[in-house]
Amino acid sequence: QVQVAEFGGDLVQPGGSLRLSCAASGDTVGIYAMGWYRQAPGKQRELVAGFSGYRSTNYADFVKGRFTISRDTAKNTVYLQMDSLLPEDTAVYFCYADHNVGRYWGQGTQVTVSS
Numbered sequence: 001q002v003q004v005a006e007f008g009g010d011l012v013q014p015g016g017s018l019r020l021s022c023a024a025s026g027d028t029v030g031i032y033a034m035g036w037y038r039q040a041p042g043k044q045r046e047l048v049a050g051f052s053g054y055r056s057t058n059y060a061d062f063v064k065g066r067f068t069i070s071r072d073t074a075k076n077t078v079y080l081q082m083d084s085l086l087p088e089d090t091a092v093y094f095c096y097a098d099h100n101v102g103r104y105w106g107q108g109t110q111v112t113v114s115s
Contacts, residue, residue, distance in 0.1 A: 002026045002104040006095045009109030016113070017083045022095030022106060024076040030100035034078045035069065038091035039108075045094065049080060062088075085113045 008020040024031055035050020035058070049059045049069040057069055068081040078095065092108040 002028060002031065002097055002099055004095050004097050004104050004106035006093065006106045006109040009093060009111045011112045011114065012085055013115050014085060014087055014113055016085050017081070018085065018111060020080040020082070020093055020095075020109060020111070022078045022080075024097045024104070027099070028076045028097075031076065031097050032100070033098040034071065034076075035096060036078070036080050037094045037096065038089075038111075039094065040088075040091040043091075048093065050096075051078070082111070085111075087113045089113050 003025045004022060006020060006022045008018060010018060012018050033051050036048040037045045038048050039045040047060055048063055049067055051057055051071060066084045069078060071078045090111060090113050092110050094108045095106040097104045
């Protein structure tokens with residue numbers, strides 16, 4: 001079993017920055033990828049950024065150049081640095097961990113971009 005927990009959601013003004021953290025615990029040996037999705041009200045959950053494989057990263061087109069994903073493998077933690085935030089970035093951000101037995105999700109953290 002794997003537990004995934006996100007931290008760092010907040011209210012921020014347009015153009016501002018925020019850093020999300022996600023920590024995996026439990027049976028982490030079998031984790032091979034981690035990343036972030038988001039879901040805005042009335043919309044489907046969509047990929048934001050993620051690690052695939054040892055070094056590869058994927059970014060959604062709408063965050064390229066603004067968001068950066070990083071990780072601390074020793075701590076089973078991934079980070080999402082979000083800069084130049086826009087009101088349309090408002091959503092619940094979910095972290096996932098891909099494990100040999102399946103995908104685990106966190107509970108989500110709310111990011112609100114508003115003046």
